[in-house]
Amino acid sequence: MLPAAAAPATHGPPLTAVCFSAVLCLAVLLPVVIGRIARWRTRRMLACCPRCGDLAVRRMQSEAVDVLHERVALQCGQCDTWRRAVVDDGYRRSRERRFARDRVRLQRRLTAAERRRPTRPPSTTRPGC
Numbered sequence: 001m002l003p004a005a006a007a008p009a010t011h012g013p014p015l016t017a018v019c020f021s022a023v024l025c026l027a028v029l030l031p032v033v034i035g036r037i038a039r040w041r042t043r044r045m046l047a048c049c050p051r052c053g054d055l056a057v058r059r060m061q062s063e064a065v066d067v068l069h070e071r072v073a074l075q076c077g078q079c080d081t082w083r084r085a086v087v088d089d090g091y092r093r094s095r096e097r098r099f100a101r102d103r104v105r106l107q108r109r110l111t112a113a114e115r116r117r118p119t120r121p122p123s124t125t126r127p128g129c
């Protein structure tokens with residue numbers, strides 16, 4: 001039979017240890033969550049025009065702020081309003097890829113529309129005249 005002193009303790013962790021670990025987890029996770037929310041809000045702000053609400057972008061300009069961030073300016077395709085924000089480098093690259101995809105898609109639609117167009121120019125005289 002084991003002596004009473006060798007028996008494992010069956011009580012849970014003390015309340016101070018639980019509180020301390022909760023505060024530690026919060027201190028680690030809170031900056032990450034705040035950073036994610038700020039990044040999401042910045043991307044949402046750049047996603048559509050604040051003036052007309054359109055999604056189209058006519059032109060994009062960017063300049064480096066530091067190693068990880070860039071100042072991006074997007075011109076609205078409808079009302080020419082510029083919207084600017086400082087974003088991480090990944091945002092600029094993703095926008096450039098999106099613009100390339102949009103250009104390819106527009107070129108395909110334009111080519112298909114040109115194929116559907118009649119080759120003979122329409123007659124300038126009315127049939128009844």
Ligand SMILES: [Zn+2]
Pocket residue numbers: 049050051052053054076077078079080081
């Ligand atoms: Zn606009």
